[in-house]
Amino acid sequence: MERRVVITGLGAITPIGNDVEKMWKSIEDTKCGIDVITLFDATGFKTKMAAEVKNYNPLDHFEVKQAKRLDRSSQFAIVAAREAFKDSGITTENTDFDRVGIYISTGIGGLNTIQEQCETNYAKGHGRVSPMFIPMAITNMPSGNVAIDLGIKGESMSIVTACASSTHAIGEAYKTIKYGTEDAILAGGTEASICSIGIAGFENMKALSNSEDKNRASIPFDKERSGFVMGEGAGVLVLEELEHAKKRGAKIYAEVVGFGATTDAYHITSPSPEGEGGAKAMIRAMKDAGLNPEDIDYINAHGTSTHLNDLTETKAVKNVFGDYASKVMASSTKGNTGHLLGAAGAVEAIISVKAIEKQIVPPTINYQVPDEECDLDIVPNEPRKTKVNTVMSNSLGFGGHNSSIIIKKFSK
Secondary structure, eight states: OOOOEEEEEEEEEBTTBSSHHHHHHHHHTTOOOOEEOOSSOOTTOSOOEEBOOOSOOGGGTSOHHHHHTSOHHHHHHHHHHHHHHHHHTOOTTTSOGGGEEEEEEOSSOSHHHHHHHHHHHHHHOGGGSOTTHHHHHSTTHHHHHHHHHHTOOSOEEOOOBTBTHHHHHHHHHHHHHHTTSOSEEEEEEEEOOOSHHHHHHHHHTTOBOOOSOGGGTSOTTBTTOOOBOBBOEEEEEEEEEHHHHHHTTOOOOEEEEEEEEEEOOSOSSSOOTTOHHHHHHHHHHHHHHTOOGGGOOEEEOOOOSOHHHHHHHHHHHHHHHGGGGGTSEEEOOHHHHOBOGGGHHHHHHHHHHHHHHHTEEOOBTTOOSBOTTSOSBOOBSSOEESOOOEEEEEEEETTTEEEEEEEEOOOO
């Protein structure tokens, strides 16, 4: 028997706010979280801008010893998961923790730790490499560390599909609950890759914006877009089986009603030229939800501010939505947050939930120069107060990974 899956908790730490409410306020205020890189000395790099988490001190959240043993990506995951779990109201008194899972993904993992320990190895020899190197660096540790922190003992995993990772995590968590394996799952993603090796890798493949104007660096769908801006942070949602949530009197934010995923099988970094894979993921999500294109009020687009992504995603939306493509609202919030890579989908899912709750569509900020090839209703520059009952959120990743989830206003 298929079960309904609702969202009962939200948690986030992002470049535009270190919790969900601050993040959403920044969305409403059209705040840009991009600024000059401070996490390392970027002298000599063409890339000068990133979207860093601000005013973050690990010791506000962890004891000294624990902080030293957690990569920044795991720290962010725990901070966001604690907020989401507290928000959900799940406790050992009302929930069997053996039937609560954790699906927290990351696109790259502990890249800061990898860089630091490689530098130690080269400078001081292999005997000085930390015994915590591997446990801090591997991509499953955000889920593992959150499980330890919260005492959760159900299924735990980290799905890695580059920038589609956390949307996949939410989608797979939805399916797991839908078909009865778990009663609740903390699902989302985390990323902390703003370090010299991370920026160098993306810069050298010419994926990053070189703009030194923070308001013209991440400009999705703008004709002058030249690349994405690296972001960092985490987003976690508590997904829960409806009857379980009702039994314990939980606040229900929204319902997850559809998920679709595909692979381009085209190129390691470039999307297929007509966006076929992304289109098929959207179609699968709508089929899963039993919805038609006209039922979607708003699309939170992947919208990375790269030339290829924004163009092919526009083509995909047009292919799927037909005549309705010019009417559906489709904005990107990466002008606010930068691109959080493996955490992007989770943060954008939370923004989608808030859009439903507040009946406000987030804008595509920093938009100045229209691109005739990217001519969707991108909600330029200002939030739009309007009906938002059903949202599609898209994520696309290197390797040709495509994922799409549909979130709907909850109704009994």
